[in-house]
Amino acid sequence: MISKLLVIGYGNTLRKDDGVGPLAASELETLHLPGVNTLVCPLLTPELAEPVSRSDEVIFIDASVEPARDVQLRRVAPADSSRVLAHAANPQILLALARDVFGRVPKAWCLTIPVEDLGLGESLSATARANLRSAVEMVVQMRAGRLDADEDAR
């Protein structure tokens, strides 16, 4: 039986490279990978907890300005407790909501895509474009069982 994988790509598509998360999820949707559903959103909000809880696995895709230069796939666990000061959560909080409100938490990963330009606009930098392709390929490989996703990958 094929596990249900939910891919959530989030970010602001009007802030140039910040849109890589939604773009990656949109591109994965076009590949029609078996058992894969995608969601595109600007923010992670609490009502996502229910579809997260109904999935076997979840990948959160987001832009990153951390020093790492490679696309990173890291396991992520639910928060023990956390603070929601505003309307948006992070993957850990969302997983915790899935567990505590809906009673189920899937295996989850954060797939972070290094970017460099968060200015206003809809274009991607060369770095973001290249890393976006790598990120999509990583998910494809993972789905095909050719990537050991229980280890952090890059």
Add this chain to the structure above:
Amino acid sequence: MSKTSTTNTTAKPAASPETTALRRVVIDPVTRIEGHAKISILLDQDGQVSDAEFHVVEFRGFEKFCEGRPYSEMPGITPRICGICPVSHLLASAKAGDAIMSVNIPPAADKLRRLMNLGQFVQSHALSFFHLSAPDFLLGWDTAPAQRNVFGLIARNRELARAGIRLRQFGQEVIEILGDKKIHPAWAVPGGVRTPLTETGRDRIRSWLPEAFATTRTAFDLFKKTLETHKREVQIFGNFPSLFMGLVDAEGNWEHHGGKLRFTDASGNVIADQVDPQKYDEYISEAVQAGSYLKSPYYSPLGFPEGMYRVGPLARLNVAEHMGTPKADAELKKFKKMGRGAVTSSFLYHYARLIEILASLERIEGLLDDPDLLSEDLRADAGINSLRGVGVSEAPRGTLFHDYQVDRQGLLRKVNLIVATGQNNLAMNRTVAQIARHYVRGGGDIPEPVLNRIEHGIRCYDPCLSCSTHALGQMPLVVTLIGPDGQVLKQQVRGMD
């Protein structure tokens, strides 16, 4: 977006007669990317709070970014300012386009836009109440942050937490059924809307209503118990006289998407009525405040800062005579008894939000019976008939203005957006100062329960920092204590990863 933050601020207080001896505060521009909520608390010689400010660092670049683009693109662009209230920007933008075309859109299109706005109210207010506010007044100010959050709420009452998430889901469902996407539905356009509501979609919305009403009832019961134990908060959390502004219909009743502007004062007197939204700038000016990137709108006839006004649920219920639906009207009657003329306590924004959820559900229920809703006559078509168009719609947080000026080809020459959080900024400042005066003593650490109260004072307004900062919905809080000589005595940070 994952990011590291480095914040380096030197503080300057805003100028006022009481603080002229203090050194000026400058907000470091780095913080605008982060979207921090920054609070400066100024102490006098005796260690008492002399003033306080809540700084929302607004990123105005968005308006410049839009110049030169066709006005017809704006309903596709402006919702992406904000992932929290995209529908509000979508609808205000489409209305600005209607005005440029000088069209009255088909009745069915207007009703569908209203339906979407009502869904937006439900989802936004539900999140504000259940996730952002209820943990505070259910679990108590003195509860440690690790428990005083939505997880503490879940532990206390899992079903309530689930009901709150599902109420928000209902609002999102309405939006998605209409616009085919939960976020940024490019569905409302100048002249009308793109697609009709289907019978299946209508029935799906209708099937959610019983649960939504039940959850709202539970929230009312909960909040009314809260009022009995939070009398002090009602007194000091942003309780001061101010003007109020909102949309009303021709009879002075609650409006969320059409109608005209009304201003009232703290005694409930109407001081300006049936103001054409196209002429908002004859009544509203914007002041630049020292030490902030934010312009503060004010009621022009009274000048700045006397013309401070509040917008959003509290204001809308103050300016309206009736909600227009029976259950919400019954609650409005009780609500209005909590003030003399106007209800002035910002803590009661929470109550007003619940009444608006109820009104929205009742109106959704009524709209669903209207056969017009399934009509396919949804677009009016015209060229450029006015070089300026203003679109005004009530967002959950308050009145939203999209003001576009175009050339003869319809390319934007100037864009001005006035968002709710900006309009409430002066009031948020006063709220923070009021709470700080009650609880902050001396220049030492500010205890957590005091920080909790200050934070909640801001949260009463449910500010959308995404709109104001164009950041990503985070609200880390930086609280700075400043001594009488302008020296930063202490800086405390919370909520930054």
